[in-house]
Each structure stands twice: as C-alpha cells, then as structure tokens.
Amino acid sequence: xxxxxxxxxxxxxxxxxxxxxxxxxxxxxxxxxxxxxxxxxxxxxxxxxxxxxxxxxxxxxxxxxxxxxxxxxxxxxxxxxxxxxxxxxxxxxxxxxxxxxxxxxxxxxxxxxxxxxxxxxxxxxxxxxxxxxxxxxxxxxxxxxxxxxxxxxxxxxxxxxxxxxxxxxxxxxxxxx
Amino acid sequence: xxxxxxxxxxxxxxxxxxxxxxxxxxxxxxxxxxxxxxxxxxxxxxxxxxxxxxxxxxxxxxxxxxxxxxxxxxxxxxxxxxxxxxxxxxxxxxxxxxxxxxxxxxxxxxxxxxxxxxxxxxxxxxxxxxxxxxxxxxxxxxxxxxxxxxxxxxxxxxxxxxxxxxxxxxxxxxxxxxxxxxxxxxxxxxxxxxxxxxxxxxxxx
Numbered sequence: 001x002x003x004x005x006x007x008x009x010x011x012x013x014x015x016x017x018x019x020x021x022x023x024x025x026x027x028x029x030x031x032x033x034x035x036x037x038x039x040x041x042x043x044x045x046x047x048x049x050x051x052x053x054x055x056x057x058x059x060x061x062x063x064x065x066x067x068x069x070x071x072x073x074x075x076x077x078x079x080x081x082x083x084x085x086x087x088x089x090x091x092x093x094x095x096x097x098x099x100x101x102x103x104x105x106x107x108x109x110x111x112x113x114x115x116x117x118x119x120x121x122x123x124x125x126x127x128x129x130x131x132x133x134x135x136x137x138x139x140x141x142x143x144x145x146x147x148x149x150x151x152x153x154x155x156x157x158x159x160x161x162x163x164x165x166x167x168x169x170x171x172x173x174x175x176x177x
Numbered sequence: 178x179x180x181x182x183x184x185x186x187x188x189x190x191x192x193x194x195x196x197x198x199x200x201x202x203x204x205x206x207x208x209x210x211x212x213x214x215x216x217x218x219x220x221x222x223x224x225x226x227x228x229x230x231x232x233x234x235x236x237x238x239x240x241x242x243x244x245x246x247x248x249x250x251x252x253x254x255x256x257x258x259x260x261x262x263x264x265x266x267x268x269x270x271x272x273x274x275x276x277x278x279x280x281x282x283x284x285x286x287x288x289x290x291x292x293x294x295x296x297x298x299x300x301x302x303x304x305x306x307x308x309x310x311x312x313x314x315x316x317x318x319x320x321x322x323x324x325x326x327x328x329x330x331x332x333x334x335x336x337x338x339x340x341x342x343x344x345x346x347x348x349x350x351x352x353x354x355x356x357x358x359x360x361x362x363x364x365x366x367x368x369x370x371x372x373x374x375x376x377x378x379x380x381x382x
Contacts, residue, residue, distance in 0.1 A: 002205050004195060004205045018206050019205050020202060023202065045272065
C-alpha cells in the first residue's frame with residue numbers, strides 16, 4: 001500500500017486512491033498551511049483546496065476528500081473543539097446540501113476538529129448520494145489509517161507561532177477554492 | 178524501443194506511484210481506474226539523454242501525446258537525487274514524483290525509461306527506452322490503437338453484458354452462425370495448434 005507523507009500528515013492509500021499533501025506558496029501576508037487531497041480519480045494539476053476543478057470530474061463511484069489545516073490562531077476556538085479527526089463515518093453523515101459546490105447527485109460531509117494541536121477541517125464528497133452505502137466504507141478505509149503528527153514550532157492553545165513550521169512549496173500556488 | 182529486457186521481470190503490474198515532489202510535498206498517482214493512459218517517464222536530473230526529455234516537457238502541450246494520456250515524471254527519491262536539481266529541471270506543469278520505491282516497483286533498468294499503463298486494466302501495456310520523445314509518442318499511439326482494436330474485437334454481447342450460462346452459450350451460437358459457422362463445422366474441432374491459431378486458413382461457410 002502506497003503512503004503519502006508530508007507536513008506531518010501521513011495517509012496510507014487504499015487501492016484506487018491517489019492524492020497530494022502540499023502547502024501553497026505564500027501570497028502577500030497570508031500564511032498557507034498544509035492541505036491533503038485524496039481521490040479515487042485522476043486529480044487535475046490545479047485543484048482548489050476544497051475540490052474546485054476536481055469534484056466536477058467525479059463519477060458516481062468516486063470519492064474526493066480534503067484535509068485542510070487552519071492557522072494556530074484557530075486553536076481553542078469553539079469550532080475546533082472536537083478532539084481528533086473522525087475515523088469512521090456513517091452513511092447518515094453525508095448530505096446533498098453539505099457541499100461547497102452543489103453538484104447534482106453528490107453529497108458531502110464536513111468536520112472541524114483539533115488533532116496534535118493542529119486545527120483542521122475534513123471535507124469529503126461522494127460522487128453519488130445514492131451510492132453512499134458502497135462509498136462510505138471506502139471513505140472509512142481511507143480516514144481510519146490517516147495520521148496527523150504534532151509539528152515543532154507550534155505552541156499550545158492559541159498562543160500561536162506566527163510562522164508555519166514547514167516551508168511552502170515553491171511550485172505551489174494557483175487555485176484556492 | 179531499446180534492447181529487450183530480462184524475461185523474468187514482472188512487466189505487467191502497475192502499482193501506485195508515491196513519493197515527494199522536489200518542493201517537499203507528497204504526491205501519489207494511482208495509475209489504475211478510469212479510462213485514460215498514464216505515461217511514466219523515469220528520468221534522472223543528471224543523465225545526458227534525459228536532458229532532452231526535461232526540455233521537451235517544458236511545453237507539454239507540444240508533446241503530441243493523445244489527449245487521454247497523463248504524463249508523470251518519476252525520479253529517484255531525495256536520498257538519491259538532489260531535490261533542487263530535480264526542481265530546476267522540472268519547470269513545467271508536468272507532475273514530478275521523487276520515489277526510489279517506484280523505480281524498484283517497476284524494475285526500471287536505468288534512465289531514461291518509459292512505462293505506459295492502461296488505467297482500465299491497471300496493467301502496463303508498453304515499456305522501454307527511447308532517445309527522443311517522438312519515439313515515445315509513437316509507442317503510446319500504437320498501444321492506444323492496439324487497445325482500441327482489442328476492445329472492438331471483444332465487443333460481443335456476452336462480453337459487454339457479462340452474460341453467463343445458457344444465455345452466454347446462446348449468444349455465442351448466434352455470433353458463430355452470423356459468421357457462417359454452424360454446428361459440426363470443422364473449425365470448431367481443431368486437430369492441431371496451427372488450426373487453432375489460424376495458420377491453416379479455411380474459409381467458413
């Protein structure tokens with residue numbers, strides 16, 4: 001089983017999955033943080049953080065997942081109060097209206113949480129809501145083994161370091177949504 | 178393309194290619210699933226022959242590959258290549274994965290080396306060495322053409338609809354009769370390998 005690993009995120013990939021873990025290049029004063037994108041279809045070179053440019057390519061049996069890290073200023077906020085990423089989702093967690101881009105037939109789920117003192121959101125899209133009984137177990141096979149490690153350079157609960165502990169990729173950039 | 182490769186190589190398996198980008202990100206490419214072709218270009222940052230390919234990849238729109246072909250460059254991992262040097266070579270939008278494991282998985286004998294994978298079957302359908310990218314494009318086009326021909330040749334109802342049992346037998350009988358081959362036809366009872374594989378030609382019907 002191939003494993004993606006960078007920026008303190010490791011994702012063993014079940015058969016049929018591919019993905020990337022990257023940090024976009026800095027634009028202005030904005031500080032970018034790691035993003036992991038995982039999919040069962042060929043991801044285009046330029047994909048928005050939450051699947052823009054990719055979810056429209058999904059077939060009914062496809063899955064797209066993104067793990068998006070927020071800055072340390074988000075630590076301790078109520079939105080990120082959940083400790084730990086969900087490692088098993090149910091079919092009822094997916095709803096057609098939980099989509100950043102409301103493409104007909106798809107459904108999604110989104111979770112905010114903190115793990116290893118790092119605030120994240122996990123956003124998952126199913127190619128077809130009606131296929132969720134088949135697709136959700138595949139999602140679970142992906143997220144059950146995904147690990148998030150603490151990063152050096154981040155301090156606890158809101159006393160944020162201003163700079164990320166990882167360099168943005170020089171080749172990053174491009175789309176944001 | 179190039180000299181014959183050792184016969185004991187596993188030349189059909191096509192595992193996912195995973196590693197790091199020159200910038201330190203992680204990247205994994207699944208080569209199976211879907212209906213596209215993936216062309217893996219195993220290159221090095223320092224090999225003289227590879228230089229021409231790196232140069233060609235600066236303009237991926239001019240490579241002449243079929244539209245359904247996904248080009249991925251694979252170098253050895255950061256332990257055996259200097260990421261900055263690979264990054265300097267990789268100035269186009271062609272994805273670059275640094276992965277020594279992928280070189281081992283695909284038993285790459287040296288660089289440059291190209292592997293073509295058909296996503297629908299998840300198998301390698303071509304591989305070899307080339308000096309110029311035109312040769313690689315020719316390999317891809319030929320492989321794509323062969324795959325299309327195979328697909329057309331297999332388009333019986335029993336194949337495409339997954340028929341089984343009596344329904345499959347009936348469908349096969351219909352196809353044979355449509356081709357002029359009826360019960361008792363000698364071609365149904367080959368007496369030698371030559372007859373079976375058509376080296377003894379006979380006209381049906």
